[in-house]
Amino acid sequence: MLSKNSVPVFFVLVAFPLVINAACRQSFMTICDTFDDFKNYKNTQNVKELIIGSETGSAKSSVNLMETLKLEKFQLSTLIIIGSINQLEMTYHYECLYASSPLKYLSLYGNELKRIERYHFPLIPLKTFSLVNNKIESIQAEALKHNDAETLDLSDNFLQTIEYSSLPLTRTTKVIAIRNNKLTHIEPNSFPSSLLSLHLDNNNLWHLQDGVLGDLDKLQELTLSHNKFKEIPDVRHLKQLVIFDMSHNEIKFVEKWAFKQMENLQLVDLSNNVIASHFILKWLDVPNKQPTLTISLAFNRLRDLDLANLPLQNKTFILYGNPWNCSKWNELKSALRGHETKCDMAFLANERYPYCINYTPGVYRFEGLWENDIDKFHEAVQKNDNLAECGLAVAKYQVLNPVHFFCTFIKDTS
Numbered sequence: 247m248l249s250k251n252s253v254p255v256f257f258v259l260v261a262f263p264l265v266i267n268a269a270c271r272q273s274f275m276t277i278c279d280t281f282d283d284f285k286n287y288k289n290t291q292n293v294k295e296l297i298i299g300s301e302t303g304s305a306k307s308s309v310n311l312m313e314t315l316k317l318e319k320f321q322l323s324t325l326i327i328i329g330s331i332n333q334l335e336m337t338y339h340y341e342c343l344y345a346s347s348p349l350k351y352l353s354l355y356g357n358e359l360k361r362i363e364r365y366h367f368p369l370i371p372l373k374t375f376s377l378v379n380n381k382i383e384s385i386q387a388e389a390l391k392h393n394d395a396e397t398l399d400l401s402d403n404f405l406q407t408i409e410y411s412s413l414p415l416t417r418t419t420k421v422i423a424i425r426n427n428k429l430t431h432i433e434p435n436s437f438p439s440s441l442l443s444l445h446l447d448n449n450n451l452w453h454l455q456d457g458v459l460g461d462l463d464k465l466q467e468l469t470l471s472h473n474k475f476k477e478i479p480d481v482r483h484l485k486q487l488v489i490f491d492m493s494h495n496e497i498k499f500v501e502k503w504a505f506k507q508m509e510n511l512q513l514v515d516l517s518n519n520v521i522a523s524h525f526i527l528k529w530l531d532v533p534n535k536q537p538t539l540t541i542s543l544a545f546n547r548l549r550d551l552d553l554a555n556l557p558l559q560n561k562t563f564i565l566y567g568n569p570w571n572c573s574k575w576n577e578l579k580s581a582l583r584g585h586e587t588k589c590d591m592a593f594l595a596n597e598r599y600p601y602c603i604n605y606t607p608g609v610y611r612f613e614g615l616w617e618n619d620i621d622k623f624h625e626a627v628q629k630n631d632n633l634a635e636c637g638l639a640v641a642k643y644q645v646l647n648p649v650h651f652f653c654t655f656i657k658d659t660s
């Protein structure tokens with residue numbers, strides 16, 4: 247017994263001053279390994295920006311956020327908790343204490359939260375509330391309804407459905423991101439009408455029920471890419487839309503009325519779908535008022551485009567990666583001169599980059615053979631992607647910034 251005890255006592259005596267200082271350290275922010283370390287930190291009252299935990303943190307515990315951190319006492323404006331919590335306890339005693347809290351940025355990253363319930367978080371008027379990269383499977387109805395964060399980020403979780411009133415329905419939330427979850431269903435009126443940006447990419451959505459985009463009259467940016475949509479959901483009433491990203495879905499047709507009333511539209515990204523009809527630009531009927539509108543149809547299955555009677559003023563098209571009919575290409579290229587992007591021109595300047603298929607008459611007795619060749623063509627284009635790096639750099643989250651494109655042409659050094 248004695249000898250067993252004497253070793254740690256000796257160790258503690260020697261290490262004591264070091265332990266206190268090493269537990270929390272002052273860097274660009276105050277960084278503490280655990281909640282207890284923060285409690286023992288001498289300067290807690292003055293800490294403004296705090297990180298608790300680390301990405302490699304393995305000891306996760308059940309935490310009552312408000313009781314542990316006594317937020318009403320501190321001057322915290324930024325709080326980041328990484329890899330430290332596996333469950334949140336109710337905070338309802340404190341729920342209304344925080345209306346004037348200086349906390350503006352709250353992020354619980356890489357914890358193991360599975361379920362978000364009411365009273366898990368106090369009602370703090372946050373600028374950013376991030377629960378990215380947890381294991382959230384469900385958000386209870388009313389759970390976040392009164393949290394008036396400006397930006398709510400629930401990306402990288404396991405959500406399958408969004409129930410009515412589980413998200414903030416205050417009039418302050420401007421951005422909601424639920425990227426990279428497993429969403430298949432969203433109940434109508436789940437999003438607040440104050441929303442400017444909504445990001446639902448990388449989910450399993452194939453349909454949006456009427457009313458899901460219901461009264462989002464102010465919405466400027468909608469991201470539905472990397473889902474399983476076969477048609478464009480009813481976005482008609484989103485008259486303020488500036489950026490619409492529907493890339494990487496299974497879209498074949500576009501309803502003629504879809505964009506008809508969107509006078510502010512600057513970017514429609516329909517790249518990486520299965521559009522094959524040469525009438526596509528006729529269906530993409532948009533008001534001709536905006537200074538510039540960029541339409542990306544890259545990586546679809548287009549062989550030709552019908553441009554007859556089409557107003558092309560102030561429109562730019564991104565068309566690479568389509569299996570254009572070589573016998574139509576020159577005509578098409580001159581008709582679209584001045585409306586192509588730098589990306590397209592870079593591809594055409596590089597003769598090693600495939601841009602059309604020679605559909606030799608007589609060879610294609612069945613349409614299925616075209617389809618096979620189109621798949622091979624897409625593969626060939628993608629294989630040559632290292633020759634030209636081209637894409638849309640959309641200022642996500644910053645809808646008010648102008649849409650811009652980048653195109654770096656990597657010179658062939660051989």
Ligand SMILES: *[C@@H]1O[C@H](CO)[C@@H](O)[C@H](O)[C@H]1NC(C)=O
Nearest residue numbers: 534535536537538557559560
């Ligand atoms: C195109 O944009 C310019 C401003 O950049 C504008 O003056 C002109 O009216 C626009 N044209 C059409 C047809 O909308």
Ligand SMILES: *[C@@H]1O[C@H](CO)[C@@H](O)[C@H](O)[C@H]1NC(C)=O
Nearest residue numbers: 549550571572573574605616
């Ligand atoms: C390609 O264009 C030529 C010339 O207009 C046409 O005869 C041929 O049917 C087209 N092929 C395909 C597969 O669209």
